Amino acid sequence: VLSLPPLGVYVHLPWCERKCPYCDFNSHEPSGEPPFEAYVERLLEDLDEDLPWACGRTASTVFLGGGTPSLCPPALIGRLLEGLAARLGLAADVEVTLEANPGSSDAGHFAGYRAAGVTRLSIGVQSFDDASLRALGRIHDADTARRAVRAAKRAGFGQINLDLMHGLPGQDAAGAARDLAAAIVEDVPHLSWYQLTIEQNTVFHRRPPVLPAEDDLAEAQAAGEALLDEGGYTQYEVSAFAREGNACRHNLNYWRFGDYLGLGAGAHGKLTLPEQGGVIRTRRTRSPRDYLRSPAAARRVTEDVATADLPLEYLMNALRLREGGTVAAFEAHTGLSASLLSPARELLVAEGLLESDPRRLCTTPTGFRFLDSVLARFA
Ligand SMILES: C[S@@+](CC[C@H](N)C(=O)[O-])C[C@H]1O[C@@H](n2cnc3c(N)ncnc32)[C@H](O)[C@@H]1O
Ligand code: SF4
Numbered sequence: 315v316l317s318l319p320p321l322g323v324y325v326h327l328p329w330c331e332r333k334c335p336y337c338d339f340n341s342h343e344p345s346g347e348p349p350f351e352a353y354v355e356r357l358l359e360d361l362d363e364d365l366p367w368a369c370g371r372t373a374s375t376v377f378l379g380g381g382t383p384s385l386c387p388p389a390l391i392g393r394l395l396e397g398l399a400a401r402l403g404l405a406a407d408v409e410v411t412l413e414a415n416p417g418s419s420d421a422g423h424f425a426g427y428r429a430a431g432v433t434r435l436s437i438g439v440q441s442f443d444d445a446s447l448r449a450l451g452r453i454h455d456a457d458t459a460r461r462a463v464r465a466a467k468r469a470g471f472g473q474i475n476l477d478l479m480h481g482l483p484g485q486d487a488a489g490a491a492r493d494l495a496a497a498i499v500e501d502v503p504h505l506s507w508y509q510l511t512i513e514q515n516t517v518f519h520r521r522p523p524v525l526p527a528e529d530d531l532a533e534a535q536a537a538g539e540a541l542l543d544e545g546g547y548t549q550y551e552v553s554a555f556a557r558e559g560n561a562c563r564h565n566l567n568y569w570r571f572g573d574y575l576g577l578g579a580g581a582h583g584k585l586t587l588p589e590q591g592g593v594i595r596t597r598r599t600r601s602p603r604d605y606l607r608s609p610a611a612a613r614r615v616t617e618d619v620a621t622a623d624l625p626l627e628y629l630m631n632a633l634r635l636r637e638g639g640t641v642a643a644f645e646a647h648t649g650l651s652a653s654l655l656s657p658a659r660e661l662l663v664a665e666g667l668l669e670s671d672p673r674r675l676c677t678t679p680t681g682f683r684f685l686d687s688v689l690a691r692f693a
Contacts, residue, residue, distance in 0.1 A: 326578030335517035372403035388426025417454035638676025
């Protein structure tokens with residue numbers, strides 16, 4: 315029997331001032347002002363269609379992602395959150411994250427977002443090195459990033475995340491460490507530290523920059539993790555580091571195989587159907603223009619997750635967490651018996667890649683470093 319996990323809401327805002335050459339997110343340069351007012355109306359119509367899947371749950375978390383949500387006027391973010399509260403309901407302690415690009419955030423907006431109910435700001439800093447920011451095609455420099463962090467604090471945000479990348483063009487391990495140290499000095503409670511990847515359908519894929527060698531990347535990874543640890547940040551997921559009590563609850567819900575509605579152009583959702591006993595994924599039209607045109611043009615695609623795929627889907631999420639998953643959560647959220655995993659599990663325990671605790675599904679520190687090989691055993 316499937317039990318209902320907590321429910322989050324992901325809302326996608328698909329526009330950016332300029333498309334970055336490494337980015338394969340569903341983000342577009344608008345011709346003129348993005349039509350946020352019409353878009354917010356469509357988002358709420360979209361939510362109306364999805365409401366039955368909430369099965370009476372209110373939203374524990376909301377994530378306004380992009381694209382660049384910080385382009386959206388605060389009053390419209392307010393209208394969106396009021397609409398979510400009226401239709402679905404927001405938990406009393408709801409976490410509402412909004413993604414901001416330092417180059418597209420005026421400080422006035424931040425106070426407005428906070429007044430509208432946003433509780434957490436995630437700022438796309440990427441690097442504090444001006445040459446790296448230029449190489450990444452960003453519209454901001456290091457000073458602008460620092461000003462955005464200061465503005466977020468001044469607006470009263472206690473929960474602030476900075477997105478950072480390493481493995482940048484021309485960056486050696488020492489450079490990556492300097493960059494991370496500059497982020498730690500900013501003294502925010504959460505840092506996301508990603509290795510730059512070259513994605514299909516990006517400018518960097520067509521014209522690849524010169525990236526650091528594997529050895530340099532491994533050295534930077536180890537040195538960076540040590541710096542973060544000294545700075546008081548605990549790695550709770552592959553790329554997520556937080557001070558005590560500051561983990562992102564929305565992302566934790568993804569990794570614990572929780573449910574989420576996906577609203578907006580190209581947004582994905584994942585939902586448990588307790589009565590039919592299955593899990594579905596939903597996906598919206600990617601093109602903002604089609605999405606805006608009409609509910610019919612924006613038709614949502616839903617597909618069942620095959621029962622055979624559920625174990626790997628669960629593990630691909632749970633094993634990204636340092637704490638891993640539990641047998642109880644696996645059985646409650648997939649409806650399957652964990653004995654299915656036994657042969658692979660026993661081998662991995664014997665190899666020192668999985669912890670031996672029979673109630674948990676958790677990598678050892680070595681298994682955490684070689685996560686892809688661990689997951690391949692369950693494929
Ligand atoms: C939607 S963006 C954040 C908000 C805003 N759009 C911005 O960039 O400032 C999500 C984050 O994903 C990370 N990211 C995007 N493309 C990436 C890539 N190719 N490799 C690694 N990280 C990437 C960046 O750190 C980025 O801040
Ligand atoms: S600003 Fe963010 S979402 Fe927009 S193109 Fe750049 S990385 Fe992608």
